Amino acid sequence: MNMDALHGAVAVLYVMSTLFYGVYLFKQKDGLQKAGLALMAGGFVFHTLFILTECVSIGYLPVYNLRLTLSMAAWSSAAVYFWIRYRYRIKVMGIYAAPLVACVYIISLNFPEIPAHAAELFKSVWLVVHVITVFIGEASLAMACGAGILYLIQEHGIKSKKRGFFYSRLPSLEQLDATGYAGIVIGFTAFTVGLIVGLVYAKLVWHRFASWDPKEIWSGISWLVYAALLHERIAVGWRGRRAAIMAIIGFVVLMFSFLGVTFLMGGHHGGFTQWQIPYKP
Amino acid sequence: MGDLPSGRYLISHDREGDEHKAMLDIVLTGLNHTTAPVELREKLAFNSEESAGAIEFLKAQPGIREVLLFSTCNRVEVLMTADNGQDAVEIAKKHISQVKNTPLDVFETNLYIHHGQEAVRHIFRVAASLDSMVIGEPQILGQIKEAFRTAVLKKASGVILNRLFHRAFNVAKRVRTETGIGDSAVSISYAAIELAKKIFGDLENRTVLLVGAGEMAELAVEHLIRNRVGDIFVANRTFERGVELASRFSGKAIRFEEIPSALETVDIIISSTGSPTVVISREMVKSAIRTRRNRALFFIDIAVPRDIDPEINRLNNCYVYDIDDLKGVIDGNVETRSKEAIKAERIVDEAVIRFEKWMEGLHIVPTIVDLRDKMKAMAAMELEKTMGSSLKHLSEKEKMAVARMSEALLNKILHDPIQFLKNGGCHRDESVYLSLVRVLFNLDGTD
Structure with a gap:
């Protein structure tokens, strides 16, 4: 199979989906939103196909460089969006999800294809579980962040009594809050499982649970942010505006631990996120 | 046929060169909120048994072929297809006067009569909520469907009315989906409900507290009941008056002093008292927030001077709209709505022309x-x-x-x-x- 053509098809479908959702935001015709969803689903099918062929040909999950990791991030975001779209029927989330998926995917294509160098590390089932849960978790938390942003926009409209462009286009505060909360519960659960599996795997490979690698530290920090948010929600009913702001802050910290650490600090996760071709004398 | 009034649908029995010709006229008579005051509309309103009886009576009259009767709080109308529209109208008028025990001269001047194309246009406009008191309000379509069902059950609807009403439902659907006419509220109580929906989503089982009394506030509560809200509490300075009001909404009366504790449970507060000072203060709400676990509170303040401290709007998850804010919402909506009404009238025009073509085809x-x-x-x-x-x-x-x-x-x-x-x-x-x-x-x- 021609991989370049496949990448192109996925990118085009994701971008088209973004365009349709964008026009939907202005025109509010239901057909546009349906077309956006269908295009995204089309892109997702090809994307899945790519990941599967890659898995079969190398025998393990294709996450050994930044290009593939980002591609996986786009894929899981799309998957989680479909779930949220059907579970909570928030059509308008597409205006957040489609550009997110398209951008992450296109950025991933701009990183070089670097071959894996420690293949043995990638062959464990522990790693597969670690990667999948962490990615599903991060994608859910990304959706929670999106719901939080939309919540703040809608809330501002109602509070300031100006309403404006988004007022009629966004769903109720209650619905946005519920969606954000669902994203956080699922994201946090998956993320927690992912971290635990990661620690156990670290124990198996490097014979210690934590090595105070920067990525571990920052992941821990983002885990704490979400833990605090959930605790407050359950204990004193933190909801609405505060919950939305926390969901956004949590995701920013999470993104820093995913990307910021990769570019600025290095560490043993570098193997998953190689983005520079290693210098060979 | 050239000497007949234009806009009338005629179907000729062209019997083998026989000169005998029968005409079929679609005719509508009735009154609505623009032609008759509410006292008169109340007096003439038909309940469902009366409508069924009237349909049976009119259907049995010679020369009247199809009948539909339509009665809501804003209109009473009879639509018929008849060999002679004028005669049919006279029979219908007399029957209304008889059933409702009201002399004809009391309401005759309030009646409008539409024939043919105009009757068709009128039905389309009513179904599309262009003739409503609040343009674009959604209940009218359901009421029309109900009236049509009654006519069908009484076998009083034939080829023409069946077609006419299916077209009317289609027009209403097109107007709703293709124009923004139903998108925005244009009355205070509607605007308040719309806002409540944007905050709470579904209003089902949300609890309501009505403080004081007043026409607009009570109307808002009625709208909320239609949206299937849960418990309704009524607080009034005179407890007896509160009990009386509460029984009307099948709610519970509470004492004025109980308002702070009620704030811990209710979701929507509608206030309309004559109090010169604030009735619900920021402190009252602030101390309720923790027990409420931050669930949203929506205050609708219809009173002038205001009952609800505007500072409450600054608290997290609390929203306060006073009468001016609600008016601001409406003003914006009226503007967009009249623009959308032009589009809607175009859809109606198209449908009238198509219906006319179909009627001509029935020759x-x-x-x-x-x-x-x-x-x-x-x-x-x-x-x-x-x-x-x-x-x-x-x-x-x-x-x-x-x-x-x-x-x-x-x-x-x-x-x-x-x-x-x-x-x-x-x-x-x-x-x-x-x-x-x-x-x-x-x-x-x-x-």
Whole structure:
């Protein structure tokens, strides 16, 4: 199979989906939103196909460089969006999800294809579980962040009594809050499982649970942010505006631990996120 | 037929050269919120048994073929198809006066009468909520559907009213989906409900606290009840008055001093008291927030001077809208709505023209012409095909003979159906068969 053509098809479908959702935001015709969803689903099918062929040909999950990791991030975001779209029927989330998926995917294509160098590390089932849960978790938390942003926009409209462009286009505060909360519960659960599996795997490979690698530290920090948010929600009913702001802050910290650490600090996760071709004398 | 008033639908019984002609008129009479005050509308409103009785009575009158009666708080209307519209209107007026025990001269000047095309337009506009007191309000369509169902159950709706109402539902749906007319609220209480929906989503089982009393506040509570809210609490300075109001909404009366504790549970507060000072203060709400676990609170302050401290709007998850804020919402909406109404009227115009065409098709002559034309066109096409291929070798003379044969065949086949149509199908209402023929032979193209 021609991989370049496949990448192109996925990118085009994701971008088209973004365009349709964008026009939907202005025109509010239901057909546009349906077309956006269908295009995204089309892109997702090809994307899945790519990941599967890659898995079969190398025998393990294709996450050994930044290009593939980002591609996986786009894929899981799309998957989680479909779930949220059907579970909570928030059509308008597409205006957040489609550009997110398209951008992450296109950025991933701009990183070089670097071959894996420690293949043995990638062959464990522990790693597969670690990667999948962490990615599903991060994608859910990304959706929670999106719901939080939309919540703040809608809330501002109602509070300031100006309403404006988004007022009629966004769903109720209650619905946005519920969606954000669902994203956080699922994201946090998956993320927690992912971290635990990661620690156990670290124990198996490097014979210690934590090595105070920067990525571990920052992941821990983002885990704490979400833990605090959930605790407050359950204990004193933190909801609405505060919950939305926390969901956004949590995701920013999470993104820093995913990307910021990769570019600025290095560490043993570098193997998953190689983005520079290693210098060979 | 040239001397008949324009805009009237006429169906002629063209009986074998017989000069006898019967006309079928669509006629509507009634009154609405623009022509009659509420006292009169109340007096003339028909409940469901009265409507059913009136339909039966009118249907039994000679010359009246189809009847539909439509009664809501804003209008009472009778729609009929009749051989003579004017006579039918007189009968209907007398019947209303009799049933409602009101002399005719009390309401005669408030009545409007529409014939033909105008009656059709009126029905389309009513169904699309363009004739409502609050333009674009959604209840009217359900009420019309109910009235149509009653007419159908009473077998008082025939070919024409069936078609008319299916078109009307279609117009209403188009207006709703293609224009923004129903998108925004234009009354205070509607605006408040719209906002509540944007905050809470579903209003089902949300609890409401009504503080004080007043027409607008009570209207808002009624709207909320229609949206299936949960418990309703009523707080009034005089407890007895509160009990009285609460029983109207089947809610619970609470004492004024209980308001702070009620704030811990209710979701929507509508306030309309004559108090010169603030009734609900920021501190009251602030101390309730923790017990409420931050669930949203929506305050609708209809009182002037205001009952609810505007500072409450700054608290997290609390929203305060006073009368001016709600007016601001409406002003914006009225503007967009009148723009959308222009689009809606265009949709109605289109539908009226299409309906008129369909009615014209119900004339016997055009139907026969259409039927013949369609068959002829088919025969000519098949002939051409066959002559051009398998019978290419025939001489001109032979070709002519085949063509003549096909025409003779066609005339023989169509003879009986056309005779049947010309005799009015031996049915009291010949439009039944005309419309059947048009559907059977697909004379109007696929719709």
